[in-house]
Amino acid sequence: xxxxxxxxxxNVSMRFSEQQGWRGLFRVRPGKLALDAVNLxxxxxxxxxxxGPNGAGKTTLVKILSTLLIPTAGEARIAxxxxxxxxxxxxxxxxxxxxxxxxxxxxxxxxDNLMFYAALxxxxxxxxxxxxxxxxxxxxxxxxxxxxxxxxxxxxKRRASIARALLNDPDVLIMDEVNxxxxxIAAAELRELIKERVTTGERTVLITTNVMAEAEFLCxxxxxxxxGRIQMVGEIAHIRNALQTNKVFEMVVGGLTNAxxxxxxxxxxxxxxxxxxxxxxxxxxxxxxxxxGDTVPMMVRRVVETGGEVWSCGPRExxxxxxxxxxxxxxxxxxERERIPA
Ligand SMILES: Nc1ncnc2c1ncn2[C@@H]1O[C@H](COP(=O)(O)OP(=O)(O)OP(=O)(O)O)[C@@H](O)[C@H]1O
Ligand SMILES: [Mg+2]
Numbered sequence: 001x002x003x004x005x006x007x008x009x010x011n012v013s014m015r016f017s018e019q020q021g022w023r024g025l026f027r028v029r030p031g032k033l034a035l036d037a038v039n040l041x042x043x044x045x046x047x048x049x050x051x052g053p054n055g056a057g058k059t060t061l062v063k064i065l066s067t068l069l070i071p072t073a074g075e076a077r078i079a080x081x082x083x084x085x086x087x088x089x090x091x092x093x094x095x096x097x098x099x100x101x102x103x104x105x106x107x108x109x110x111x112d113n114l115m116f117y118a119a120l121x122x123x124x125x126x127x128x129x130x131x132x133x134x135x136x137x138x139x140x141x142x143x144x145x146x147x148x149x150x151x152x153x154x155x156x157k158r159r160a161s162i163a164r165a166l167l168n169d170p171d172v173l174i175m176d177e178v179n180x181x182x183x184x185i186a187a188a189e190l191r192e193l194i195k196e197r198v199t200t201g202e203r204t205v206l207i208t209t210n211v212m213a214e215a216e217f218l219c220x221x222x223x224x225x226x227x228g229r230i231q232m233v234g235e236i237a238h239i240r241n242a243l244q245t246n247k248v249f250e251m252v253v254g255g256l257t258n259a260x261x262x263x264x265x266x267x268x269x270x271x272x273x274x275x276x277x278x279x280x281x282x283x284x285x286x287x288x289x290x291x292x293g294d295t296v297p298m299m300v301r302r303v304v305e306t307g308g309e310v311w312s313c314g315p316r317e318x319x320x321x322x323x324x325x326x327x328x329x330x331x332x333x334x335x336e337r338e339r340i341p342a
Contacts, residue, residue, distance in 0.1 A: 006204040007042040012074035049219035058208040095165035099180035135163040155186035212320030226328035252311040260306035269295035
């Protein structure tokens with residue numbers, strides 16, 4: 001991984017104009033700010049996740065980076081090339097795919113479809129065929145290369161889209177919600193494939209998603225975006241530490257009376273204690289501790305001293321879903337409120 005920024009945005013903003021009915025032909029009102037001064041620097045070889053709820057601005061940013069939309073303000077660069085002024089050259093360096101794209105001819109095979117796209121990239125003849133078979137092999141579609149896409153499963157179609165996006169051997173691969181509408185098994189298979197075959201080497205990869213497990217599995221760094229604004233950027237582990245101000249532990253215990261549970265709740269250093277019944281005999285105690293781990297041995301001792309048993313005890317990390325809720329939760333509520341007509 002080198003330090004050279006391969007994807008760079010400086011104060012990128014996007015405001016879509018709002019046209020209302022036929023009057024919109026004469027009077028265009030300023031619409032919603034879909035992106036608000038977005039600054040991102042993504043280095044060569046990084047797998048970067050852009051995470052955010054529906055309507056956060058992810059696709060808008062992807063379209064700006066892939067030269068399909070011109071930002072209202074700010075500047076974006078791909079491999080040092082300005083996506084507006086140097087759009088054509090920038091576009092040659094990127095491969096883009098959208099999870100909901102319909103870019104294939106369903107009656108044709110994967111090979112025929114990709115030969116068509118290779119020609120659009122100016123690759124022809126034997127060279128095109130070699131490249132098409134190579135990218136189909138990369139995404140594990142060699143055996144079904146000559147099958148009509150009509151017969152492909154959704155997961156296979158998605159892999160064919162990745163193959164299409166890789167045809168021009170791009171420095172930057174952008175995948176917008178590549179997992180949308182896949183069942184959990186197909187989604188997991190696709191994640192594995194992306195990790196093993198696609199995100200390797202020098203290629204810089206930008207993935208947008210709102211599936212947290214996918215981001216955690218694939219990404220070196222992530223940015224959380226909501227309401228068009230970047231809320232937080234960094235490695236997932238760092239963001240988790242920053243959010244986890246209190247220490248959260250879980251302890252599975254048995255043989256405790258209500259009175260002794262209440263005594264534990266009142267113990268010094270315990271901010272909160274939730275009791276989750278497990279199997280009739282045992283409970284899980286979710287502990288929110290104000291100090292670092294010091295309180296834990298004391299809690300274990302108290303359980304044992306009051307005649308209880310400790311089955312397990314350990315720290316509990318925030319899940320990605322919980323992090324998502326903490327970071328974007330408020331702006332999500334604001335956005336819903338905006339949708340309700342006054
Ligand atoms: N062509 C357009 N014209 C007007 N508004 C648009 C247009 N495209 C997007 N928007 C608005 O911009 C905001 C951001 O949309 P965008 O599609 O970028 O979000 P997203 O993060 O990709 O969401 P999702 O998870 O649903 O794909 C939304 O409020 C959307 O309604
Ligand atoms: Mg989108």
